[in-house]
Amino acid sequence: MLVLTRKNRESVVIGRPDEMQVVLEITILEIEGGRVRLGFEADTRMPIHRREVWDKICNGDGHANGNGNGNGNGKATGQAAGAAVTAGARTEPDRRPGA
Numbered sequence: 001m002l003v004l005t006r007k008n009r010e011s012v013v014i015g016r017p018d019e020m021q022v023v024l025e026i027t028i029l030e031i032e033g034g035r036v037r038l039g040f041e042a043d044t045r046m047p048i049h050r051r052e053v054w055d056k057i058c059n060g061d062g063h064a065n066g067n068g069n070g071n072g073n074g075k076a077t078g079q080a081a082g083a084a085v086t087a088g089a090r091t092e093p094d095r096r097p098g099a
Contacts, residue, residue: 004012011027030037040048
């Protein structure tokens with residue numbers, strides 16, 4: 001496991017250096033009272049889920065939403081949509097400076 005320290009509004013990117021392409025960008029949106037809000041930006045075709053939702057989907061639980069990004073509406077969001085999916089599974093507009 002890679003462990004990194006990031007401050008508010010700093011990001012981590014996961015990509016393919018051979019293609020110079022960012023696959024996933026994770027940004028610290030807010031740190032407050034022991035809680036961290038994370039924003040995830042990815043291609044709209046890449047599903048993004050909280051771990052407990054992913055486990056339910058993989059275990060064939062019919063109650064888990066198997067579509068989109070884990071926000072419950074089946075719509076994928078990401079770079080193309082100009083939005084971020086947070087750890088709380090709400091979709092919000094990107095509020096980074098210059099975005």
